[in-house]
Amino acid sequence: MAYGEEIAAPVVPDAGAAPVETATGAAPDGPIAPSARGEVGGGSRKSIFASLDLPQFRWLFASNTAFFLAMSGQSVLRSWLVFQITGNELALGLISALVAVPMLLMAPVGGIFADRFDRRRVVAAGQLLVIGGELAVFALLVSGHLEYWHLLLMEATMGTAFPLIMPARQAIIANTVGRARMTNAMALNMAAVSTTRVVGPALAGFAIARIGIARAYGANVVLYVTALACLHGVNRALPTGERRSISQSMKEGMRYVGSDRLVRVLLFFGLVPMFLVMPFQNLLVVFADKVWKVGPEGLGLLSAAAGAGGLVGAVAVAWRTDTKGRLRSMMTAAVAFGSLLFLFALS
16 A cells, blocks of 8 residues: 555635735735736746746745655665565555554544644654654664564554644645645646656665665655655744634544535545555565565565556546546546456456
8 A cells, every 4th residue: 555645635714714825924925816916817838837936835846756756665665675574465464454443543534633733734744753763763674673563563653643734735835825825736736746657666776775774764754854854934824713622623634524425425435445445556576576586676566566556547537527427437447457467466
């Protein structure tokens, strides 16, 4: 599983919330006319990268890119490490479970935190938790004392931290760019995330083969630290609108899901593939090592190919302008996903 990718849904503001503001109290530069300020729609190269004109967003963009690059590479590093230590496919499955279960339980809490507290601090706290755990694993790996149960504990920590980080990372974009450049900023951010899903695994596999698992793991920790350092260039990102208690927010969220059939269907088809199908990425190391014997570089390329497919799918969805038949398309894609995975297993 590429940790956090499927659960990281944008935070939905409370009903009646105030307009999105930046940490300075207003959207940057006020309302921005596309023709005057290079907003999306002008068609020029400048308009495509309009949000990067804002220093705050540049720091956030760099932080997000470094973080997701590390997270994508981590999936390859962790799978290879677990399989080298245990040689057991079941051990890979347990690693996936120990990420998925805490993420599922903590996901609503992460959204509430992003709605109640300074989003930059929420992200920073989650990243510090991740960095602390990764440094511990790195130290144990270098000293030769790393055991499988250490990795299990680290995965549980990751599963707890990521749901706190992801919603706040999505919501903080609004604080840095304002409403006028929101669409452009979200598009740039998603493009960077999708690119890291291709580049990160390939680089991780190459690094394991060339410099060894310990140095590769250390380089990945450096990426996490870089992401945290870049975040310090972003001002405080305070939520706006009415503040409710945690219990009230949880109840409202449950009522909303219970009252909207489409949302329930979307949640079902979003969660089922994630829990039953996406863990195949952790098992790619078995194919790379036992079936094709292509080593860590081959594992990196296999994982990168899965990321490239995700990028193509995201572009295809964005390219569609019609809103009809999307539920049918999603159901068809879910069935096709399972069928293709079955054929991949038979290969």
